[in-house]
Each structure stands twice: as structure tokens, then as C-alpha cells.
Amino acid sequence: LEPKEEFEHSSLAVDVMRPRRSDPALAVLTQEGMTVGEVETLVESTHYSGFPVVVSQESQRLVGFVLRRDLLISIDNARKRQEGVVSASQVIFTEHTPAQAADAPTPLRLRGIMDLSPFTVTDHTPMDITVDIFRKLGLRQCLVTHNGRLLGIITKKDILKHMAQMANRDPDSILFN
Numbered sequence: 001l002e003p004k005e006e007f008e009h010s011s012l013a014v015d016v017m018r019p020r021r022s023d024p025a026l027a028v029l030t031q032e033g034m035t036v037g038e039v040e041t042l043v044e045s046t047h048y049s050g051f052p053v054v055v056s057q058e059s060q061r062l063v064g065f066v067l068r069r070d071l072l073i074s075i076d077n078a079r080k081r082q083e084g085v086v087s088a089s090q091v092i093f094t095e096h097t098p099a100q101a102a103d104a105p106t107p108l109r110l111r112g113i114m115d116l117s118p119f120t121v122t123d124h125t126p127m128d129i130t131v132d133i134f135r136k137l138g139l140r141q142c143l144v145t146h147n148g149r150l151l152g153i154i155t156k157k158d159i160l161k162h163m164a165q166m167a168n169r170d171p172d173s174i175l176f177n
């Protein structure tokens with residue numbers, strides 16, 4: 001075996017995904033229950049390009065994926081143009097609007113900007129298969145699950161960095177570009 005093939009066969013998605021054990025938790029949105037203000041705070045306190053959407057913090061069951069850019073544009077537009085949307089408005093990614101208190105502010109529905117079937121692999125998927133999927137589907141990122149619970153995320157850059165570490169080579173020369 002070439003050293004690279006050896007690496008490809010021995011690394012698993014869990015070895016490459018973020019967050020690492022010492023990192024802050026994965027930044028996720030819940031499909032209901034968060035306010036416009038809370039979503040803005042989460043997005044603005046990080047620099048991630050996207051956020052998984054889960055059923056609830058407890059379940060960590062994956063519902064979809066939203067891009068940072070689309071979130072910021074949609075919230076900004078709604079605040080300017082959509083009557084009644086304020087910081088306390090609930091952000092909703094579900095199909096149907098959940099029951100709210102009669103005096104609750106107008107909710108902001110954002111299901112339309114969510115990717116409903118983001119690509120996922122399980123934590124023990126070999127990296128050679130994951131890399132193949134990234135290449136063939138032109139993915140930017142992929143989510144990692146274990147028993148249906150969201151565990152982490154792998155971006156194209158994470159893969160390049162990991163491969164460079166393993167091969168001790170220039171990341172740009174290995175996989176893409």
C-alpha cells in the first residue's frame with residue numbers, strides 16, 4: 001500500500017469532523033423555539049458558513065442545513081419589509097407554524113432557505129468513501145451522525161487539512177483544484 005492509501009483506509013469521519021473534543025459544541029439552530037434575536041446572536045458570534053437545523057437540543061435529530069449568508073439576508077429583509085417581525089419573533093423552520101401565545105409577535109418562517117436533505121455520513125464511515133462523495137457531488141460540507149443524532153460537520157477544508165497533516169504536504173496540491 002502507498003502511504004496515502006493506508007491513510008484513506010484507516011481514517012474515519014469521526015477523526016476528521018468538528019468539533020474536536022476540546023472545541024466548543026457544534027453551533028446548531030432548532031426548528032422552532034428560537035427568536036430572531038437569538039438566531040442573530042448565534043450567527044454573529046461565530047464565523048461558520050452554515051448551521052445544521054435540529055428538531056431540538058435534546059434530540060439533536062437533523063432537519064436540514066442553512067447557509068449563514070441566506071440567514072442574514074432573510075432576517076435583514078424580514079426586519080425591513082415584513083410587518084411585525086421583531087427580535088422577539090419566533091424563527092420557524094417547520095412546515096406548519098406551531099401554536100403561539102395570542103400576543104406573540106409575528107413569527108419568521110425560514111423553511112424556504114433550508115436545505116432539506118444535507119448530505120450526511122455516519123461517524124464510522126471511512127474517509128476514502130467520504131472524500132469520494134465530496135469529489136463526485138462537489139460538496140462544500142457534510143454532516144456526521146451517530147444513531148440518528150447529529151455529531152459534527154466536515155468541510156472541504158477540514159479534509160484538505162487532515163490529508164495535509166497525514167501526508168505532510170501542501171493541502172492545495174492534494175485533492176481539489
Ligand code: ADP
Pocket residue numbers: 017018019025026027028047048049050051052153154155156157158
Ligand atoms: P471552512 O472549513 O471552509 O473554513 P467554515 O467557516 O464553515 O468552513 O468552518 C470553519 C470550521 O468550523 C471548520 O473546521 C468546520 O468543520 C467548523 N464548523 C463549520 N460549521 C460549524 C458549526 N455550525 N458549528 C461548529 N463548527 C462548525
